[in-house]
Amino acid sequence: MQNQLRTPVCIIGAGPGGAAAALQLDRLGIDHIIVDKAVFPRDKVCGDGLSGKVITCLDRIDPAIGERFRATTFKQESWGVTFVSPGRHGMDVPYKPEYNKAEDLPMGFVCKRIDFDNFLVEELKRNTHTHLMEGVTIESYEKTGNGYVLKDNKGAYEIHADLLIVANGAHSTFTKNVANIHMEPKHYAAGIRAYYKNVTGCNEDSFIELHFLQSLLPGYLWIFPLPNGEANVGLDMLSDHVRKEKVNLKKLLQDTIAQDPVFKERFKNAELTSTIEGYGLPLGSKQRVISGERYMLVGDAAYLIDPFTGEGIGNALYTGRFAAEKAKEALEQKNFSAAFLATYDERVYRVLGSELKLSHRLQQLVKYPRLFNFLMKLGTRNKQLKSLISCMFYEIDVRKKLTQPSFYFKLLLNR
Ligand SMILES: Cc1cc2nc3c(=O)[nH]c(=O)nc-3n(C[C@H](O)[C@H](O)[C@H](O)COP(=O)(O)OP(=O)(O)OC[C@H]3O[C@@H](n4cnc5c(N)ncnc54)[C@H](O)[C@@H]3O)c2cc1C
Structure with missing residues (x-):
C-alpha cells in the first residue's frame, strides 16, 4: 500500500x-x-x-x-588554528586576536x-x-x-x-x-577520518591543527581535539593526486603516525577508538x-x-x-x-x-612548499598577516581583503 x-x-x-x-x-x-x-x-x-x-x-x-x-x-570549544608548514614552522592563529575566554563567546x-x-x-x-x-x-x-x-x-x-x-x-x-x-578529480578530494583517545601535545585552548607535511603534500593531516581526551584525526588529499600516485590514504595516515618523529611521540599512548572511514569532498x-x-x-x-x-x-x-x-x-x-x-x-x-x-588559490600554493614555508615564517613574525589569517577562517568579508593587491603591498611594507 x-x-x-x-x-x-x-x-x-x-x-x-x-x-x-x-x-x-x-x-x-x-x-x-x-x-x-x-x-x-x-x-x-x-x-x-x-x-x-x-x-x-x-x-x-x-x-x-x-x-x-x-x-x-x-x-x-576551539579558540584557534595551528598551521604547520612543510618545513615544520608552526603558526598559532587565534580566531579572535587577544581573545578572553571569560568574556568572549x-x-x-x-x-x-x-x-x-x-x-x-x-x-x-x-x-x-x-x-x-x-x-x-x-x-x-x-x-x-x-x-x-x-x-x-x-x-x-x-x-x-x-x-x-x-x-x-x-x-x-x-x-x-x-x-x-x-x-572531476581536480575539483574533488578524498578524505579519511579516525577517532583516537589520549593524543598528547594538543593546544590547551583546543586549537585545531592542520599539518601540511612534505610527505603528505598536496594533502594534509588534521588533529581536531574533542571532549574527554578524544581527537578526530584524518587526512585529506586532492583526488587527482590520489589517483595518479595510487595513494593509499589509510596506510599513509597510519605510517605517518607510526613513523614521523613528532607524531610518533604524540601518539605513543594513543588508542584508535574507531574504524578508519573515507568519504568524498566535492570542492x-x-x-x-x-x-x-x-x-x-x-x-x-x-x-x-x-x-x-x-x-x-x-x-x-x-x-x-x-x-x-x-x-x-x-x-x-x-x-x-x-x-x-x-x-x-x-x-x-x-x-x-x-x-x-x-x-x-591557497590550495594551489600548497603545491609550492618553499613559498608556503616562506609565507608561514612571515606569518609568525607579521601581526597583520596573522590576524588576517585568523579572520579568514571566520569572517567572509575579511577574506575578500586578500583578493586586493593593496593588502599585499601593505604587508610587504610592514615586514
Ligand atoms: C573526511 C572529511 C572531513 C571533513 N571535515 C570537515 C570539517 O572539519 N569541517 C567542515 O565544515 N566540513 C568538513 N567536511 C565536509 C562536510 O562533511 C560536508 O561539507 C557536510 O557534511 C555537507 O553537509 P550536507 O548537508 O550538504 O551533506 P551530508 O552531511 O552528506 O548530508 C546528506 C544527507 O542526505 C541523506 N541522503 C543521501 N542520499 C539520500 C537519499 N537518496 N534519500 C534520502 N536521504 C538521502 C544522507 O543520509 C545525509 O543525512 C569533511 C568531509 C570529509 C569527507
Whole structure:
C-alpha cells in the first residue's frame, strides 16, 4: 500500500544543508517535507570542525537555536588554528586576536557529527511546519507538468512537490543525473577520518591543527581535539593526486603516525577508538549551475566545500538558508522556472564565491612548499598577516581583503 503525500517543498537529505533549509522554511511559515535515508542519530565521515559560519548561520535562522547549541555539552570549544608548514614552522592563529575566554563567546567548535546532526534533527522536531521522514531513501524523481514526483526504494511513498531542495550530499545522483554536475578529480578530494583517545601535545585552548607535511603534500593531516581526551584525526588529499600516485590514504595516515618523529611521540599512548572511514569532498573550486526548473542544490550536493580548508558544514547551512528564502519567493510568485531560481545561484556565489576562489588559490600554493614555508615564517613574525589569517577562517568579508593587491603591498611594507 503506497502513501501519497503532497507538499509545496520537499527537501531530500537532513544533514546540515537540508536541516538548515527546513529550519528556515519553518521560520518563514512554509509547510514542507524533509526526507532522509538514515534514522538519526547517524554518523557522517567528517573532521567535525565547526567554523564561525556555523554558529553565525544558526543565529541568523533563529538566535534561540544558536543559544541552545552553545548550551550543549557534547562539543569542544576551539579558540584557534595551528598551521604547520612543510618545513615544520608552526603558526598559532587565534580566531579572535587577544581573545578572553571569560568574556568572549567561542566561535569555533569541534563536535562529532553524530551529535551535531542529531542536534539539528531534534530542532526539526520542534518545528510546526516540518514533516520529517527518517529511514526513507528517495530512489527516483520524475518531473511532471506541475512539479516533481519522488518515490522511495521500497515503494512505500510517493511524494508530490512543487519544488525540490536537494541536500543529499556528496554522492547525490540528482546532482549527476539531473543537474549534470559530475565528479572531476581536480575539483574533488578524498578524505579519511579516525577517532583516537589520549593524543598528547594538543593546544590547551583546543586549537585545531592542520599539518601540511612534505610527505603528505598536496594533502594534509588534521588533529581536531574533542571532549574527554578524544581527537578526530584524518587526512585529506586532492583526488587527482590520489589517483595518479595510487595513494593509499589509510596506510599513509597510519605510517605517518607510526613513523614521523613528532607524531610518533604524540601518539605513543594513543588508542584508535574507531574504524578508519573515507568519504568524498566535492570542492567549490569551480563555479557550477546549482539550480534548474523546480530545484535548487545545497551543500555538498552543490559542490561547495572550501578547497583549502575542507570546510563544508558552514556552506551547507548558508545555502540551505538561501534556498529556503528563494523557495518562499518562488511559491509566492508561483514561478519555479530555471530563470527565476537562477538568482539563488547568484546569491550563493556573491556571498561564497570570492572566498572559494581565494581558497582555490591557497590550495594551489600548497603545491609550492618553499613559498608556503616562506609565507608561514612571515606569518609568525607579521601581526597583520596573522590576524588576517585568523579572520579568514571566520569572517567572509575579511577574506575578500586578500583578493586586493593593496593588502599585499601593505604587508610587504610592514615586514
Ligand atoms: C573526511 C572529511 C572531513 C571533513 N571535515 C570537515 C570539517 O572539519 N569541517 C567542515 O565544515 N566540513 C568538513 N567536511 C565536509 C562536510 O562533511 C560536508 O561539507 C557536510 O557534511 C555537507 O553537509 P550536507 O548537508 O550538504 O551533506 P551530508 O552531511 O552528506 O548530508 C546528506 C544527507 O542526505 C541523506 N541522503 C543521501 N542520499 C539520500 C537519499 N537518496 N534519500 C534520502 N536521504 C538521502 C544522507 O543520509 C545525509 O543525512 C569533511 C568531509 C570529509 C569527507
